[in-house]
Amino acid sequence: MRDRDSNAHRRPRDHVPAGRPHRAAETTGPSFVEGRRAVLEALRAGAEVSHLRVAASAEPSRVLDEVVEEARQRRLFVERVPSEVLDALSETGRHQGVIADVRLPEALSVEGLYEKACQGGREPFLVVLDGVEDPQNLGAIARSAEAAGAHGLIVPIRNAAGISPGSLRASAGALLLLPVAEAPNTARALEWLKGKGVWVAGADPEGGRPYHEASLTGPLALVIGGEARGLHRLVRERCDFLVSIPLKGRVESLNASAAAAILLFEAARQRPGPGQKPHKNG
Numbered sequence: 001m002r003d004r005d006s007n008a009h010r011r012p013r014d015h016v017p018a019g020r021p022h023r024a025a026e027t028t029g030p031s032f033v034e035g036r037r038a039v040l041e042a043l044r045a046g047a048e049v050s051h052l053r054v055a056a057s058a059e060p061s062r063v064l065d066e067v068v069e070e071a072r073q074r075r076l077f078v079e080r081v082p083s084e085v086l087d088a089l090s091e092t093g094r095h096q097g098v099i100a101d102v103r104l105p106e107a108l109s110v111e112g113l114y115e116k117a118c119q120g121g122r123e124p125f126l127v128v129l130d131g132v133e134d135p136q137n138l139g140a141i142a143r144s145a146e147a148a149g150a151h152g153l154i155v156p157i158r159n160a161a162g163i164s165p166g167s168l169r170a171s172a173g174a175l176l177l178l179p180v181a182e183a184p185n186t187a188r189a190l191e192w193l194k195g196k197g198v199w200v201a202g203a204d205p206e207g208g209r210p211y212h213e214a215s216l217t218g219p220l221a222l223v224i225g226g227e228a229r230g231l232h233r234l235v236r237e238r239c240d241f242l243v244s245i246p247l248k249g250r251v252e253s254l255n256a257s258a259a260a261a262i263l264l265f266e267a268a269r270q271r272p273g274p275g276q277k278p279h280k281n282g
Contacts, residue, residue, distance in 0.1 A: 032165045033102045033176075034095040036063040041173020042102055043070040051101035052076050055083040058097030067098060091165040104163055105176065110154060110189045113181035114196060117151035123219045124198060125271065127264070128154040130186050130235045131226030132256055135161045139170025140257035141224060146174035148264040149271070150222075154181045154189060160226070187234040193221050200240045202231050203263055205253050208242025216243075216267035224260045 033042045040063055043049060052071050058064060071078050086095045108116065117124035127145045132138055138161040142153055161167060168175055183189040190200050198219040202208070216222070223239060225231035231239070245254060245262055254262075 031102055031104055031163065031168065032089065032091060033100045033168050034090055034092050034098070034165050035169045036061065036067060036096045036098050037172055038169040039098045039100045040067045040070060042100060042168075042176050043067065043074065045173050045176040047100075047173075047176045048103040049074075049076055049100050050103065051079070053079045053081050053086060053089075053099050055086055055097035056080040057083050064098065092169055094169065102168075102176070105180070108152075108179055108181040110181045110183055110192060113152045113154065113179055114193065114198075116179055122151065123217075123271075124152075124221075125150050125219075125267065126152050126154060126193070126198070126221045127260070128183075128186065128190065128200075128221050128223045129156065129160060130223055130231055131156065131160055131229065132224060133159075133161050134227055134256075135164050135166035136170045137161070137227065137255065137257045138163075139167040139172075139175065141260045142167070142171040142178055142180075143174040144257070144261040144264050146171075146178045148261075148268040150178065150264065152179040152181060154183050154186070154221075156186050157182045157184050186232070187238050190221065190223070190235065190238040194238070194240070200238060201263075202236055202239035202242045203244075203259055204231060204236065204242040205244055205259075206230075208244045210246050211243040211263055211266050214241065214243045216263075216270050220267060222260075222263055222267060224256055224263075227256050 033039050033047070039052070054064070054068070068078055083097065086097065086099050089099055113126070114124060117126060127141065127150050129138065129141065132141065138155070145153055155162065163175055163180065194200055198221050200221045200223060201214065201216065202223040203225060223231065223235060243263065245259055247254070
């Protein structure tokens with residue numbers, strides 16, 4: 001495991017490890033976005049919405065008014081339906097009287113995501129998920145990643161949460177804004193990124209230096225492990241360094257999305273960038 005604060009030379013950016021390249025992921029296709037805030041953010045993100053349903057008995061609210069107004073501006077027909085129709089369609093059970101049919105953006109290959117992240121001479125700032133299985137965690141991590149200025153998200157193709165109504169709702173639209181790549185093999189994807197000069201930092205509650213003492217600048221891939229087992233061994237071995245979050249209370253660990261948010265915003269704090277936007281609750 002390399003230590004980025006050591007005197008070791010950086011890897012050349014033009015070196016690519018041998019191995020089979022990742023295949024380009026296919027278009028994900030249509031999905032439901034459920035919930036007032038999630039649908040509003042999807043509309044504002046310019047998502048391709050083909051059908052918008054609103055419960056005829058939905059209680060008025062500011063957010064619902066904004067959903068209807070965004071739809072009107074885009075000349076989308078708003079179908080008023082009985083709430084039972086939405087109950088039957090809902091996969092989350094938390095539709096809040098609003099469901100939109102949305103065509104998801106096409107997933108990228110790891111190589112394609114890297115190229116997109118480097119556009120304009122940027123130093124790529126990527127988030128890699130290693131076995132995160134809870135759609136709520138996936139959505140929450142995507143929301144934090146987008147808010148912290150990350151350039152993309154890499155998720156495994158197998159044995160992990162994917163983009164679904166639950167993760168879309170939890171992301172509050174972030175999964176429609178943040179470029180996403182699918183990796184057939186996470187360890188190999190990390191090795192490829194390292195060959196491009198990207199530093200790989202793994203979140204590990206059992207080891208590593210405290211996150212606020214680690215350098216999270218430059219080309220960076222931050223790896224977040226799964227809820228139960230953390231980082232897989234092969235993934236952990238490919239991290240250049242590990243970071244931990246010191247806990248002062250009696251709880252033994254943090255939720256994956258909570259830990260990711262802390263690390264993401266520490267990386268954002270350390271990285272140069274445009275002026276920050278004020279935080280808004282909700």
